[in-house]
Amino acid sequence: MSEKKVVSIKDIAALSGVSIATVSRIINKKGRYSKETEKKVMDIIESHGYVSNMAAKSLREAKSHTVGLIVPDISNDFFSTISLHVEKFFADAGYSVFICNSANDSEKEKAYFRTLDSKLVDGIICISGLQSLPSDLTPRNIPIVCIDRYPENDKNIPIVSSDDTMGSYLATEHLIKKDCKNILFIANFTADYNRKTRYHGYEKAMKDYNMDIKKQNIIYLSGDQPSYVESEVQISNMIQNGYEFDGIFASSDRAALGALYALKRHNIDVPNKVKIVGFDNSLYSQLPSPSISTISRNTTMLAENGSQVLLDMMEGKTIENHRIIVPINLIERESSK
Amino acid sequence: MSEKKVVSIKDIAALSGVSIATVSRIINKKGRYSKETEKKVMDIIESHGYVSNMAAKSLREAKSHTVGLIVPDISNDFFSTISLHVEKFFADAGYSVFICNSANDSEKEKAYFRTLDSKLVDGIICISGLQSLPSDLTPRNIPIVCIDRYPENDKNIPIVSSDDTMGSYLATEHLIKKDCKNILFIANFTADYNRKTRYHGYEKAMKDYNMDIKKQNIIYLSGDQPSYVESEVQISNMIQNGYEFDGIFASSDRAALGALYALKRHNIDVPNKVKIVGFDNSLYSQLPSPSISTISRNTTMLAENGSQVLLDMMEGKTIENHRIIVPINLIERESSK
DNA sequence: ATGAAAGCGCTAACAA
């Protein structure tokens, strides 16, 4: 490994015959230097491949031009799409982003908050699995924005989310209008985060249309296995037990897919005998045959709005709206035709 | 925003009545302090929620406990799965990872190299879209490891990749053994990166089995549209033109899916009339009906081996093996039964 | 076992 000496601002100053203060001003375009010195210095910088030492700059400015992004699992496409847009947004704004996979593990997630804080990130954007966000998680008390899920907290953290309850309402209403009389609700497992919001939409739609909500129609997944597996098993069991139903609203596309597999396996026609709606507009609803109707959250807006709010906070602006709700909509596909 | 003062090592020292040197040794477990002082200091650290300032530490040590990960697009599940495992690996090793989406844009990617360098990352792991990796991209000349793709370079950068040529060979051979007589090859678009390796596997298998390689059987996608769209259009055209074939090897699952759509649309039975094999074992091959046979690269091994090599380099170990080939295998599904 | 002090590279206040 060739040991080229790394050039510092001091070297550039010496090489160009000016002071380091001048070089610093030129690098940061702060003015107070002549066109000639600027050119002279910039030439030296170019030819020596100087890049400034961000650790020194961060230390000095107590600001790192870096943000942290905490997601449960970046290999999940909902989270990875959000990550893509968050990273793009901040790259354009001159920030780098640390990626952290919490795996829905509370201790891990807390550790990430501390690590990010110690790395002097200027802000954190998180899709948190935590029940609450104690303020001592980040001693430096940096700006935080939540996306999608909202842990309790005592510092009025902004939240950008989609209206899940409305989404569930739309999905359920859609099935009702398609003449389904006995609609199952599959509640996906989501760790600490509560699954009530999506249930509420189902509940409200059922009530609004004067339909009975039967206990046995509510199916909870445990999270012990991939949700499509659990879902397939549970729906299969119901079919084998002779339980009849004609509509399924699953609070995740994967659970919806599991249900579809179960129905296919038992040769029950979808959508003619049973109609299905999922949640997320992921590949799990787009690709199967029949394709699965679903609720789409606007991931791009979720990511961009969240990033913008965080940037505003980092720049010291005051945030007027601490609850941003991003539109949600029903996508009709073959499974509920 | 409450302005809690951030406590530094100096504060901890004052609070515990020892010198900052002692506190530093205790934090870093360097020894040369008594059990009692250790306890006293640790208590103060706990109760004041002290976290060390990594910028200062980085500046001092010229090392940031941070690595950079450059991928074309993290929302693509091949890349996001790799990212997950890279991040996990480095988190366990005490490093944070910067995520960068190059969007297959050379200029952007180069800018990321410079930014990462200036942020003092200790190493970079990349799935590069670059044709070559000039050594002045990172003036500090930090360790770099390539995964999957291998740009030209003059510093013997380690590469961890799967044997794509072998994968293509296996796919083509599989179709031949299934009695396909006229096999199309769909070459996915991949920016700068050359698409020859996958073609070579097809070519070799065809030759080994004494099959003709017809010019009109090689289909190139331009990258102007999503590959499944382009693929569907091209295969549709061939069918409409009355061109007959009974096997398709697509160098990406998406392209394979587009082909499947085209065949379905023309009511051509898969696998009975035409058999299909894709590449990547992504959801695009797993979820459709019929499910698509595919070549699986071991993403976990790709990520973990790459990370391990980078870590070794960062720790100054000498790397004996600069080309790590990760196993690849054929997954038979319904599309080639 | 502990402490004093230099210095990592940079910015900004102050001087000229």
Added chain:
DNA sequence: TTGTTAGCGCTTTCAT
């Protein structure tokens, strides 16, 4: 327009 210098928080060498 330019330069001098203090100091950001930390590690480490050298004393003690």
